Structure formats: structure tokens, C-alpha cells
Amino acid sequence: MADDGMLMNFSIADTVIKPEAKFKGGTWRDRLVAKKRLAHRGSEKDPKDAAARNATSKNPNQIQIGPRPAKRQRTEESSHRSGGDRRPHQTPRDPRHFVSSLFTSNPEPRNAEEPKAEGEQEDAKPTNAPLIDGLDTFTNLGLSPNLAAHLLTKLELKAPTAIQKSSIGQLMKEESDAFIQAETGSGKTLAYLLPLVQRIMDLSKVTKEHNDNQVHRDSGLFAIVLAPTRELCKQISVVLENILRCANWLVCGTVIGGEKKKSEKARLRKGLNILVATPGRLADHLDNTEALDVSNVRWLVLDEGDRLMDMGFEEELQGIVKKLDARQRPSRVPGVPTRRTTILCSATLKMNVQKLGEISLKDAVHIKADPEDEDENAPKKDEEDSFRVPAQLKQSYAIVAPKLRLVSLTAYLKRTFIRKGSVMKAIVFMSCADSVDFHFELFSRNQDREQQKKDEEEGDKEKPDEKEELSPHGTIAPGRAFSNPGNPVLLHRLHGSLPQNVRTATLGSFSRSTEACVMICTDVAARGLDLPNVDLVVEYDPAFSSDDHTHRIGRTARVGRDGRALIFLQPGCEENYVEILKRGYRDGGKALTRTDANEILKRGFGSNDSRKKNWEEKTTDWQMDVERWALENPEYLEMARRAYQSHVRAYATHIAAERSMFNIKELHLGHLAKSFALRDRPGKINVPGLRPGQEDTKKDFKAARNGAAGTKRKAGAEDKAPGTTDLDDAARKMRAKMRENMAGASEFNLA
């Protein structure tokens, strides 16, 4: 397969992109033949030859195979006539712009499965809730009455969850390495922290028996917990500090970067018993901080272990493990085990590996929450690679045509927040930071254009900008696109290209908020984060791997609570992803339903008042309005173009095994541009260089890109999975070519 074929799907240069004629009717085979014939005809020198060939060709369905008559350039006026908006417009015409109607030429879903009405999903018993049968208590599992009482009275934890039951029992008595794998939101953090803390607390008993002082902060560093993001490290450290309140002679700390190394060094010098760290920062301290003595480390926990193994941390991890091995010494503290135990923990851990790079897992025990996983209902071979989602999580998917994506997301969120209190918090996942930034601007824009103009004319500089008031960093704003007077919604944005202090402040605000709020983010928030009251997760852009999907939707339906998730898929090959969604459920997916795409628009933009415009007209009006908004503001127009460009590039980075479902060749770039409020033809969209303000965070970005984006999906892109095809090769070559050819093309801004 030629590279050019792949390149044609990207907005690289006019010379590369040629418009293709579209064929309608007949079978797909007829359309393919017709398309090939046209391509061939284009290259024919002798028209007579061509005519002769056409005459003899087979065309059983007699579909029209000639190229369409040249399209009349549509203007905003003509589009309004067909689309419903009859208002005169003020935007000047630009020959490079193209205004298409929202509701014409949209591809239909291939699968005609009947969508279920909202609320028709069956309720299922939660699978990640605490075990409240009264039989399982923390003390029964071997925790001391002191620690169990602390959990009950101070942390309000009455009973363990299933994974805590399995892991505490195991890790309290055994020295073997372990894999802890259980659903999202099932309490895995405490599943490894509780036995670890208990065993370190127990060292004090032994030292007392030896007439020594009890263990204290200078006795040594016994455990290191590694996690892939700073946010996750902070979260783990807060949980740890809360537990250690009942053992105040033990001290924990973090080294996670983003703050001065000097203060981290000072903390290490004072002495810590448990350290929570990101791999990069720990590696740095192991090389440069003498005060960091790791000779006593006997527990190494890799939280989100699968991520740590595959997202570009490999080298750092290998270095860390080598140094821990080399520096390990017999401990002076009685009762400290002789060998180090390694524990890997994740909701998506493949537990059939005994050696991961330099990390040898000796006879590792597989700790699972659910003993049923071992019985005859265990997943069949082809399902082994998929992971369960909490059974009570109600998932749905909507097959949305590319042109209708933006209006559908808006309509869905409008509907979601129509009544106060029905949904508190929602997270919307997008594929790249540029897209997050653009949608944040779009959804928070002042829709009252008259008022906006008046303010501008009056030069109303005194009035503080509402956005600035809400957040000095510009990451929190009113979500005007889906707020209503009875239920104002607060909008947040989060991605890895923001400076760390902004990330922390934004996440903190979203977490603490008691108002209805939406967070638009990249996968930086997909893993491990335990954000309270998230009722809904929307995957506007599907995750780059089904494992990431499991983590994203796991931000809701935690510890037995209800939760909803919606994923946007496009008609065509993306519909095959539904099979992957079904595999997440033990019962084949009764809690998975299809939401009708038209119904989303009707409910979001429609009204019961028959005198008012119908939903199609209102939807078109809204779309036209945002297109004009982008056109009239050069800053927003550039954001839209960047977002579109980064989105298309990011689309090419789905993992190899899933690329047949997210086939870049099937993307309709022109239609997609409309969902970024753009009227440009795809070939005209090329925004070079870094986005404004990015220089400040270039360092952060590089780290994030090397980690989260590039190397993570390198696993998919470069390890040729069984069954990969020419298409994968072509896509890979194309990605390499893009990196070479385009200024800033490797800049996906994914994290």
C-alpha cells in the first residue's frame, strides 16, 4: 500500500490532498469498482481507450459511475436556506470556506440495532462495593485492632472490599511477589497499603521484644510506591498519611517533581519510612541525593503497573531496580524480611508475565477480587485480554456522524444538566490538549452576542472577566453552552501540557466543587484518580486502547456507587468497537445500550412548544453561530484549526491491535472539520509551530509526550502484533513521514 494513500487523509499540503469523487448506491463492491475505474481513467492518456474499456466493463447494478458534476460553492446564505437559519449573515464570504448543511450527506450506521430508551438498562449488583455481609472484617484479615479501629472511626471504612480481602490475607503472611488486579474503584490502593503499613507497624513490636526503641523515621526506608503521574502520587500519599495517623512514629513522604529538589532532599535527609514517587524523580534522587538510603527497602509497589511498564518509564524503572538490588543490605532492624517483595497493581494488568524488563517477579501470586474468575464462567480465550468494568456501570454508545459530533456533545450535556442535582460532575475525555483547549473556549463563550458586542463597544474594561475571577490560570470558566438559569455548570480543563501548579489547582477545584461541573480533559485524568461524585463519563474521542477505555470509565461507578458512561463512535469501522465494550461485562453487556444520535439532538435542542423552531433548525442555528464565532475571532479560529489538526494526528496513534476499528483512511476529514466549527477545506488547515504559551510548558510537554503519548503507544505502533496488515505498515510509515515532514508534526499534545 502506497504511503500517499495514507497521506491523502491528512491536511498536509494542497499538493498532497486531492478531492475524491464519492459514489452512492449499489453494493460496496460496485462502488469500489467505480472508484477504481475513475482513478484509472484519470491516468489514461487516450480517451478512446477509456471509452472502450468502459463499454466492456461489468456493472450489474447500473450505478452512476461518472464523477459528480462540479459542486457549486455553497455559501452561508445557501446553507441557511436548506438548513433552516434564514437570518441574514454578516460574515464576509471567503472562497476558501465551505459551509455544508448539518443534516445532509451524513453516513448511516452500518448496524441497525434498535436503540434502547434511556433508563431501560438493567440494574446490576455492584461488583466493587465493600463486603457488608459482616463475615469479613479488617481484624479477621489480620490487621491489628488498633489499625482496624482507626479505619472505622477516622476513615469510615467498615468492611474490606473483595480485593482487599484477598490481598491483605495474602500480603500479611507471604513474601512472594504479587499482581493485584481488580476493577476500577475497588479499593486497590488500600489493598496494598494496609498490609504494608501493618507489617511496618509490626516491626516495632519485634524491636521492642529486642529491647530496642520502636521503629521511627530514622530507622530506614522500608517501602517505595511508584505511580505514573504526580496527581496519582499525591492521592496515594494523602491516603497513606491518613492511615499513618494511628502510627505517628512512622513517616511517609513524596518525591514527584514539580517542586524544588532542595526541599525534597531536605525531606529525605530527615528520614522517611515509606516513599511515594514518580519514576523519573526517584531515578534522579537515586543518582544525586546521598541522603536517600535504599538499603532497607523491602517492598516495591508499582501502582498502575501496566502503565509504568509501557509508557516510556521502562528505562527509568530498570535503572531503579538495578540500583535497589545493588544497594540492598541486611537490615539492622529486627524482623525486616531478607528479600524485597515487588507488587504490581492495576485494573488492567495482564498477569502472565514473570519477568518485566529488569524486574523479575519470582513466583508471583495473582491476587484477584473475584474467585469466580477461576471457574467455568472464566472468559474465553479471545476475551482474556479484556477487563471487567464494574457491573453497575451503565454504559451506552452513540453512533454519531462526524458533522454532528459537536452539536451532539453539546446537546447531550445540555440535557444532562437540565435539572439541578440530577448529575453533579461529568468528565469528558478528548484525544489531545489542543482539542481540550478549543472546546473549553467554545463551551464557555458568551453566547449572548448582542451583549458581548455592547460590552466591547462600551469598552467595559472595569468589569472583571468572569473567567479570570473563577480561575487565575484560565482553566475554570462558566460552561455557558450547557448551563441554564436553574443550573449553572462550571467548566474545567485539564491536560498534561499545563504547568503542574495549574493542574493541581484545577483538579483540586473540580474535586472540591459542590456545584454541577464538567471537566474536559485528556488521558492525564484517565488513571487512578479518585474524584468524588463523578456521575458521568463521556468519551467524546474513544481511548487509544481498550485498556485506557476501562480506566477512563472507571472514574465513575466507584466503590459500589452508580455511574453512567457514554462513548461517541462514528458510523463505519468504529462500530466494531461495540464488541469490545460488551466484553467488559460478565453477562455479555446487558448494561450496555445504544443511545439514538437523533434523540440526543432532539432532547438537547428540541422544545415542546410547537410555535418554536424545530430541533433541526435550532441545532443548525447553534452550529452556524459557533462557526461565525470562530470565523470572527482569529485567535479562536487558530485554536479550532490546531485542535482539528492535532485530533487527526492523534487518531492515527490508536494501538495497532485496534487500528482496524479506528482506521484513519475512513475518516471524512471535511465532515470532521465541521465538528471543529471550521469552514475550511481540510487541505487548507495547517497550523505550523507551537501553540501560543506553549514555550512555558515545553519541558513539561516533552516529558508528557515522551511518556504518555509517544512511547506508550509505541508498544502498539512498533511491536507488530500478530495479524497486523499492510495498512498498519502504511499507517506507521505515514506517521514517521509526518514527523519528518511537518513542522511540529510530532506535537500531538496528547497528554
Ligand SMILES: Nc1ncnc2c1ncn2[C@@H]1O[C@H](COP(=O)(O)OP(=O)(O)OP(=O)(O)O)[C@@H](O)[C@H]1O
Ligand atoms: N473498604 C472500603 N470501604 C469503603 N470505601 C473504600 C474502601 N476501600 C477503599 N474505599 C474508597 O474507594 C475509593 C476508590 O479506591 P481506590 O482509588 O483505591 O480504587 P482503585 O481500585 O485503586 O481504583 P482505580 O483502578 O481507578 O485506580 C476511595 O475513595 C477509597 O477511599
